[in-house]
Amino acid sequence: MEIRELKIKAAQIRMDLLTIIHRAKTGHTGGSLSNTDILTALYYEIMNIDPAQPKLKNRDRFIASKGHSVESIWCILADKGFFPKEELETYSQFGTRLIGHPNNKVPGIEMNTGALGHGLPISVGMALAAKRDGLSYRVFCLMGDGEQAEGSNWEAAMSGAHYKLDNLIGIIDRNGLQISGTTEEVMGLEPLEDKWAAFGWNVVSIDGNDMESLVKTFREAPTVSGKPTLVIANTVKGKGVSFAENVPSWHHHVPSDEQLATAHAELKASIEQFRNEGLVH
Template structure:
């Protein structure tokens, strides 16, 4: 999918997740909006996948370590046909598979996540298995920036370069806000890029809401043989909804009817703009 189409797709996924959260009256809105561009680039352009055969051995693996922001992932998996899209209406309802964190009973989910700090270690194991088995799949692991306060993240960060896992791509959704406020006030992270580089990772810093930059960064990995890649995706929490952007309150806020209508109107206008951009090109 071309980048203009990817932008339009990301806006549609944002619309879908907002409707889903509004209907369920629960969800992690801000972080799902910030990571939508990342997931759209991965699932519609970068990763090797087969929705009809989700356990295909040659597939690339994706781990949503920041599992609480699952809404964008559910919408993408439903859109791609990993499960019936109609099932999105059951999100967080009694008896549903589509709970508030990734659930490996759902096709396309590699592992249950939600307890922060676990995903990268599992990603290291998957990438190491690929190396030892002579397989060429890549492993992508999305973490939150607040998650960087977990000690287990840094144990895995040591292991990746030690085993020369250049088939491993870690991504930090660096939106600088967590449930209780600024990441730098809760637990200062900077200089975050330098820390990952010191652990032996090839660090690429990009605008994580810029589709062209996302595609370039993911397509280039691994750019240094023998080194895992860390993509520092600088994003905006609540991206795509003007009144939610950079507002910590939207971490776990559910839009009311009026807010949903305003947000959908903004995103519809964005889609129309991208479609016009595509026609011009």
């Protein structure tokens, strides 16, 4: 896909995720908006996956460690054809498969996640299994920045480096906000690049809402043989919706009817802008 097509797709996914959150009256809005560009790059351009064969042996694996920001994932999986798009209407309803965290009863979901700090250890195991089974798949693990306060991440970081898992790509959605404030107020993370590098990872820091940078970075990973890659994706929480951007309360705020209409109008305007860009890769 052209870069502008990926930008358009990300804006459409943002519209969809806002719709299902509004309908369900629940959801993690800000983080889903911030991670949409990352997920769009992975699912539409980078990962070797097939909706018709969701258990393909050599498929790339994606683990959403920050599983609370699941709405963008549900919308992408539906759009890709892993399940009928009509099922999105059941999000967070009684008896649905589409609950508030990834659920591996749904095709395309590798693991139930959401207890923060669990995704990277799982991903280390998957990447190690690929090495020992002689398979070429890569494992992508999306973490939150507030999640970096979990000690299990750092145990997994040591293991990933120790076993030279260059088929493992960790991604931090670095939007700087968590449920109770900024990450630096709650539990300071900086210097984050230096910490991960000290644990033996190749660290790349990029604009996580810039589609061209995301695609280029993920295509090149791993850039260092014998080292796992950590992508610090610097994003804006609430990205794409002017009144939600960088506002902590939108961590799990539900848009009103009026706010939904305004957000959709803004995203439609963005789509028109992207259509006129003509930017290709």
